[in-house]
Each structure stands twice: as structure tokens, then as C-alpha cells.
Amino acid sequence: MLCSITDRSRHAAAAAALSGCLLVAHGAMAGDAASGARLAAARCVSCHSSTETIHSTLPLLEGQPKAAFIAQWRAFREHKRTAPVMVSLAQELSEQDVDDLAEHYAALLPPRTTESSGSDAGRALVDRLRCADCHGPALQGTNAGAARLGGQRARYTAWSLQLMRGGRRSHGTAAKPDPLLADLSNAEIESLAAHLASLR
Structure with missing residues (x-):
């Protein structure tokens, strides 16, 4: 079950607030x-x-x-x-x-990867899960504290998604386990991770 637009807005607002707190606490x-x-x-x-x-x-x-x-x-x-x-x-x-x-x-860019190429299935999952809502339109992360997904290693992303799906790692401000990821199969996670790795 996907999060509602209202939930997404709350997550984005919470991330922005968290980022502000981090910067203030960090002494800018x-x-x-x-x-x-x-x-x-x-x-x-x-x-x-x-x-x-x-x-x-x-x-x-x-x-x-x-x-x-x-x-x-x-x-x-x-x-x-x-x-x-x-x-x-x-x-x-x-x-x-x-x-x-x-x-x-x-200040750096992730290196170009040869380990994977984008796929229609992976692209469709990015759209379905609305990853860009929190991680930015190009999935390069945001100043609100969302991580860059584009260009990340596929094995690391797949492992992280499995942890989030099972509730062993938090996914932003979402509940644990995250209902957004609960219905993803292992094959879908692998497809999504491979597609994200292909982006830069």
C-alpha cells in the first residue's frame, strides 16, 4: 500500500525540519x-x-x-x-x-557504473513508489537530508531496501516496517536497485 500524498507531504516537512535542526545543532x-x-x-x-x-x-x-x-x-x-x-x-x-x-x-560525482543498466521495470518502480518526491527529481538527494539514490551500488541499495521492508532500518520518517516497501518482492527490489545504480 502506497503512502498518501498527505503522508508524503508530512514526510517531506519532517525531513526539512530535521535538516534545519541538524544545521542549527551543527553550528552552521x-x-x-x-x-x-x-x-x-x-x-x-x-x-x-x-x-x-x-x-x-x-x-x-x-x-x-x-x-x-x-x-x-x-x-x-x-x-x-x-x-x-x-x-x-x-x-x-x-x-x-x-x-x-x-x-x-x-562535491564529487559517483563513478559511472558498468554493473547495471536501467530497465523499464526499475523505472516503473521509481515512478510507482514516487522516490523523487523525497529524493529529488533526479534522485540525487536533497538539502533536506534525503540521500542520493542515483549511481549508488545496486547491492547496497537492495540490502538497504530489504532492511527497511523488514523494519530493521528506518526509511526517513516512515513507520518501521515501511508500508511503502512492504509489498515489494525480492525481484522488484533487485530491479529497482539495478535501475538506480544506472543513474548518474
């Missing part, structure tokens, strides 16, 4: 992309490399909006997300470190 710091690049090379690239396939179930960070990057870091720091390595790293990084990293990654 200015990130330093050069410092972020050095920190990324030292702390992030070993797992989140855009060229190595060994970590294909981990997300690409390139092109993630600054607000989305910061929101995920806060989720790990507050134990709302529970990957042990990231929870530990989130505790170690300062507010300025995270601003620098967010500035660095927001």
Missing part, C-alpha cells in the same frame, strides 16, 4: 573540502572506495548531499544505526571533521 560550520579529502583518504576510502569491488555492499559516498551525510553520521553516533565500525568512527570524529568530509563528498 563551513566545511573544508581539502581537509575532508585528506581525512577521507585516511579513514574512509579503505571501505568506501569507488573503485574496489570487495566492499560492494557498502555505500558509495560520492555525491551525497551534505545534509544527508551529516544525518547518517548522527544516526551512527546516536546508535540509531548500528554497524560497529561506523558507530566507533562516529564517536571519534569531531563536528568539524564531519563537516569537512561532507563537503568533500558532496
